[in-house]
Amino acid sequence: MSPHSKDPSSGKRRPGAEDRKCSPVVLNDTTLRDGEQAPGVAFTAAEKVAIARALARAGVTEIEAGTPAMGHDEIAAIRAIVEAELPLTTIAWCRMRMEDVDAAIAAGVSTVNVSVPVSDVQIAAKLRGGRATALDMIARVVGYARSKGLDVAVGGEDSSRADVSFLIEVIAAAKAAGARRFRVADTLSVLDPDSSYALMSALRKATDLELEFHGHDDLGLATANTLAAIKGGATHASVTVIGLGERAGNAPLEEVAVALTQLHGRETGIVLTELGNVAAVVAAAAVRAIPLNKAIVGDHIFTHESGIHVDGLLKDRRTYQSLDPMLLGRSHRFVIGKHSGLAAIIASLSNLHLQASPEEQRSILARVREYAIANKGPVTNETLVAIWQDVRHRAVGACA
Known part of the structure; x- marks a missing residue:
């Protein structure tokens, strides 16, 4: 027909x-x-x-x-x-x-x-x-x-x-x-x-x-x-x-x-x-919780921790974006955790207006990974600031 x-x-x-x-x-x-x-x-x-x-x-x-x-x-x-x-x-x-x-x-x-x-x-x-x-x-x-x-x-x-x-x-x-x-x-x-x-x-x-x-x-x-x-x-x-x-x-x-x-x-x-x-x-x-990873409406669908992904997204969103979060009134969000890389640490410190040398950045990354494993969760901004302060304090002490 x-x-x-x-x-x-x-x-x-x-x-x-x-x-x-x-x-x-x-x-x-x-x-x-x-x-x-x-x-x-x-x-x-x-x-x-x-x-x-x-x-x-x-x-x-x-x-x-x-x-x-x-x-x-x-x-x-x-x-x-x-x-x-x-x-x-x-x-x-x-x-x-x-x-x-x-x-x-x-x-x-x-x-x-x-x-x-x-x-x-x-x-x-x-x-x-x-x-x-x-x-x-x-x-x-x-x-x-x-x-x-x-x-x-x-x-x-x-x-x-x-x-x-x-x-x-x-x-x-x-x-x-x-x-x-x-x-x-x-x-x-x-x-x-x-x-x-x-x-x-x-x-x-x-x-x-x-x-x-x-x-x-x-x-x-x-x-x-x-x-x-x-x-x-x-x-x-x-x-x-x-x-x-x-x-x-x-x-x-x-x-x-x-x-x-x-x-x-x-x-x-x-x-x-x-x-x-x-x-x-x-x-x-x-009275049903929406799973964090629920497609389209879950809290985590545009949330990234992996160092490779975060580094790519920071350079060009197209590297790890097929669905534009703006279509849903959302945006990408980066969290700091076990799988974070230096790019995420540097970006997060910059957003918080915190200075750190390359050596301090590596120390902060190591501390972040330790914290994430011990606490089974992402590292909040407050915790990141506390880690930064401790690393800076140790660095100053070592130079004294």
Whole structure:
């Protein structure tokens, strides 16, 4: 099929591969739904609204705000987000049940994601039926939601273990019932980038619906799989702040947003300088510390100790910089420790307006390394000043 061919079922031009390479990618943040399903995480209504506000400031245009079927308190929290009138679409996650759709309507949302098992093992265990049961549920519930004026996305639970030919049937049924999007969920994290690309490519060839990829991170591949799925034709990606979510979590918003920009030149609308702030808001509400080495938002991602790296960066930032920290509102930071070299010592002393001879600089470096090993950490400016004073004092004493 040519890049500008028509979908025979609609007569409309179906976007081709060249169109998709340049089109924006929509990041649908599900921190308030899947993220909150992380063990032990529970957001208050006020925290949910605060997180939604932070996401809006970060340029997120879609959020999955919760599961209305949980009851009155969840409905009230979702409604509070809707009533905040933020510049984003608030989506409710529902099971493929009419009563769940009714709960979403009570929450005041304009869009629902109605989820249905699509792998044979989950259909048999959870629906107590066969494939026809799943297709019938889609026709009834999606049709019902559309009759109530809602935009509908159909979530294919366990899509990555489903028969691809049946998955194409499911997508066709969703479209026939009025859905605008289908979510391909790697629920159990069984995909790798190659298989993510292949699956999404196969589905894209079969439909012009919006396709969203929802990756879990059990094997540490959620970001890579999401990027591959987008390359294969996904128009939307499901993400969470700092990868919060069930088990090992989901594809992190910050990683996907920056990687799409940095590696593929794709627009997401995300305000990259706000990623640190939204991560801090979510981490505080979740009572989860952000690892120091966490990609994009960790404190140490632009922090350098190695003598070779520091020396190179001092001479030309391009030697050890591929991601410009200024894109994130950050800057490089040098710390003094066991792996520091003379260049770092000289630069640090200069920043502190401290003079030292070449021999004193070498003595200070030796003392710095001793301190770092003994204390299992970097050397602070205060400690460096104290070492400098001691070395200078000894030098003066030796000359007396």
